[in-house]
Amino acid sequence: MLWKDQYELGVPSIDEQHKELFRRVESFLQALRSAGSWEEKAPRLNETLEFMKGYVVEHFRDEEEYQLSINYPGYEHHKQLHNGMVDYVLEVSEQYERSGNNEDLMQQFGGRLLAWLINHVAAEDQRIADYARKKG
Numbered sequence: 001m002l003w004k005d006q007y008e009l010g011v012p013s014i015d016e017q018h019k020e021l022f023r024r025v026e027s028f029l030q031a032l033r034s035a036g037s038w039e040e041k042a043p044r045l046n047e048t049l050e051f052m053k054g055y056v057v058e059h060f061r062d063e064e065e066y067q068l069s070i071n072y073p074g075y076e077h078h079k080q081l082h083n084g085m086v087d088y089v090l091e092v093s094e095q096y097e098r099s100g101n102n103e104d105l106m107q108q109f110g111g112r113l114l115a116w117l118i119n120h121v122a123a124e125d126q127r128i129a130d131y132a133r134k135k136g
Protein backbone atom coordinates (compact mmCIF):
# COMPACT_ATOMS: atom_id res chain seq x y z
CA MET A 1 0.00 0.00 0.00
CA LEU A 2 1.45 3.35 -1.06
CA TRP A 3 -0.74 5.34 1.31
CA LYS A 4 0.81 6.31 4.64
CA ASP A 5 -1.10 7.49 7.69
CA GLN A 6 1.30 10.42 7.98
CA TYR A 7 -0.39 11.83 4.84
CA GLU A 8 -3.60 12.38 6.79
CA LEU A 9 -4.77 15.97 7.10
CA GLY A 10 -7.23 15.23 9.87
CA VAL A 11 -10.16 16.20 7.63
CA PRO A 12 -12.04 12.91 7.15
CA SER A 13 -13.68 13.65 3.79
CA ILE A 14 -10.40 14.86 2.26
CA ASP A 15 -8.43 11.98 3.76
CA GLU A 16 -10.89 9.49 2.25
CA GLN A 17 -10.49 11.08 -1.16
CA HIS A 18 -6.71 10.91 -0.85
CA LYS A 19 -6.88 7.23 0.07
CA GLU A 20 -9.11 6.55 -2.92
CA LEU A 21 -6.68 8.39 -5.21
CA PHE A 22 -3.79 6.31 -3.88
CA ARG A 23 -5.80 3.09 -4.32
CA ARG A 24 -6.64 3.98 -7.91
CA VAL A 25 -3.10 5.02 -8.81
CA GLU A 26 -1.80 1.83 -7.24
CA SER A 27 -4.16 -0.38 -9.22
CA PHE A 28 -3.31 1.64 -12.34
CA LEU A 29 0.42 0.92 -11.80
CA GLN A 30 -0.28 -2.74 -11.11
CA ALA A 31 -2.22 -3.00 -14.34
CA LEU A 32 0.62 -1.27 -16.20
CA ARG A 33 3.18 -3.74 -14.87
CA SER A 34 1.05 -6.87 -15.13
CA ALA A 35 1.77 -9.64 -17.60
CA GLY A 36 -0.18 -9.83 -20.80
CA SER A 37 -0.40 -7.92 -24.02
CA TRP A 38 -1.12 -4.22 -24.18
CA GLU A 39 -4.39 -5.01 -25.95
CA GLU A 40 -5.47 -6.98 -22.89
CA LYS A 41 -4.37 -4.35 -20.39
CA ALA A 42 -5.56 -1.23 -22.17
CA PRO A 43 -9.29 -1.48 -21.28
CA ARG A 44 -8.62 -1.50 -17.52
CA LEU A 45 -6.17 1.37 -17.86
CA ASN A 46 -8.59 3.37 -19.95
CA GLU A 47 -11.22 2.88 -17.30
CA THR A 48 -8.91 4.12 -14.52
CA LEU A 49 -7.84 7.07 -16.62
CA GLU A 50 -11.47 8.07 -17.16
CA PHE A 51 -12.19 7.72 -13.46
CA MET A 52 -9.15 9.83 -12.53
CA LYS A 53 -10.16 12.64 -14.86
CA GLY A 54 -13.43 13.03 -13.00
CA TYR A 55 -12.31 12.21 -9.49
CA VAL A 56 -9.28 14.45 -9.47
CA VAL A 57 -11.41 17.45 -10.45
CA GLU A 58 -13.95 16.60 -7.75
CA HIS A 59 -11.26 16.17 -5.10
CA PHE A 60 -9.48 19.41 -6.01
CA ARG A 61 -12.76 21.32 -5.84
CA ASP A 62 -13.58 19.91 -2.38
CA GLU A 63 -10.08 20.56 -1.09
CA GLU A 64 -10.13 24.13 -2.40
CA GLU A 65 -13.50 24.70 -0.73
CA TYR A 66 -12.03 23.48 2.53
CA GLN A 67 -9.10 25.89 2.13
CA LEU A 68 -11.49 28.78 1.64
CA SER A 69 -13.50 27.72 4.68
CA ILE A 70 -10.43 28.10 6.91
CA ASN A 71 -9.07 31.16 5.05
CA TYR A 72 -5.97 29.31 4.00
CA PRO A 73 -3.47 31.95 2.78
CA GLY A 74 -1.89 29.64 0.18
CA TYR A 75 -5.20 29.09 -1.60
CA GLU A 76 -4.35 30.83 -4.91
CA HIS A 77 -0.99 29.11 -5.25
CA HIS A 78 -2.49 25.74 -4.35
CA LYS A 79 -5.28 26.18 -6.87
CA GLN A 80 -2.68 26.82 -9.58
CA LEU A 81 -0.95 23.54 -8.71
CA HIS A 82 -4.28 21.72 -8.99
CA ASN A 83 -5.11 23.39 -12.32
CA GLY A 84 -1.69 22.46 -13.66
CA MET A 85 -2.30 18.83 -12.80
CA VAL A 86 -5.77 18.79 -14.37
CA ASP A 87 -4.31 20.29 -17.56
CA TYR A 88 -1.59 17.66 -17.57
CA VAL A 89 -4.01 14.75 -17.13
CA LEU A 90 -6.31 16.05 -19.87
CA GLU A 91 -3.37 16.64 -22.21
CA VAL A 92 -2.00 13.12 -21.71
CA SER A 93 -5.44 11.67 -22.13
CA GLU A 94 -5.91 13.47 -25.46
CA GLN A 95 -2.44 12.47 -26.66
CA TYR A 96 -3.17 8.91 -25.66
CA GLU A 97 -6.39 8.85 -27.64
CA ARG A 98 -4.79 10.45 -30.67
CA SER A 99 -1.93 7.94 -30.57
CA GLY A 100 -4.37 5.01 -30.59
CA ASN A 101 -3.57 3.90 -27.00
CA ASN A 102 0.22 4.15 -27.10
CA GLU A 103 1.80 2.08 -24.29
CA ASP A 104 4.91 4.24 -23.75
CA LEU A 105 2.72 7.26 -23.11
CA MET A 106 0.82 5.44 -20.37
CA GLN A 107 3.97 4.00 -18.77
CA GLN A 108 5.44 7.49 -18.56
CA PHE A 109 2.18 8.89 -17.26
CA GLY A 110 1.92 6.24 -14.51
CA GLY A 111 5.30 7.20 -13.07
CA ARG A 112 4.62 10.91 -13.18
CA LEU A 113 1.17 10.52 -11.69
CA LEU A 114 2.51 8.62 -8.70
CA ALA A 115 5.37 11.07 -8.13
CA TRP A 116 3.01 14.03 -8.36
CA LEU A 117 0.46 12.48 -6.00
CA ILE A 118 3.00 11.63 -3.30
CA ASN A 119 4.78 14.98 -3.50
CA HIS A 120 1.59 16.96 -3.56
CA VAL A 121 -0.23 15.14 -0.76
CA ALA A 122 2.85 14.78 1.46
CA ALA A 123 4.06 18.37 1.02
CA GLU A 124 1.51 20.84 -0.37
CA ASP A 125 -1.62 19.34 1.16
CA GLN A 126 0.15 18.97 4.51
CA ARG A 127 0.68 22.74 4.58
CA ILE A 128 -3.10 23.12 4.76
CA ALA A 129 -3.21 20.85 7.80
CA ASP A 130 -0.28 22.70 9.40
CA TYR A 131 -2.11 25.96 8.97
CA ALA A 132 -5.38 24.56 10.37
CA ARG A 133 -3.51 23.17 13.39
CA LYS A 134 -1.73 26.47 14.08
CA LYS A 135 -4.99 28.31 13.77
CA GLY A 136 -6.54 25.85 16.19
Ligand SMILES: [Fe+2]
Nearest residue numbers: 018063121125
Ligand atom coordinates in the same frame (compact mmCIF):
# COMPACT_ATOMS: atom_id res chain seq x y z
FE1 LIG B 1 -5.30 16.72 -2.17
Ligand SMILES: [Fe+2]
Nearest residue numbers: 063120124125
Ligand atom coordinates in the same frame (compact mmCIF):
# COMPACT_ATOMS: atom_id res chain seq x y z
FE1 LIG C 1 -4.06 19.71 -3.02
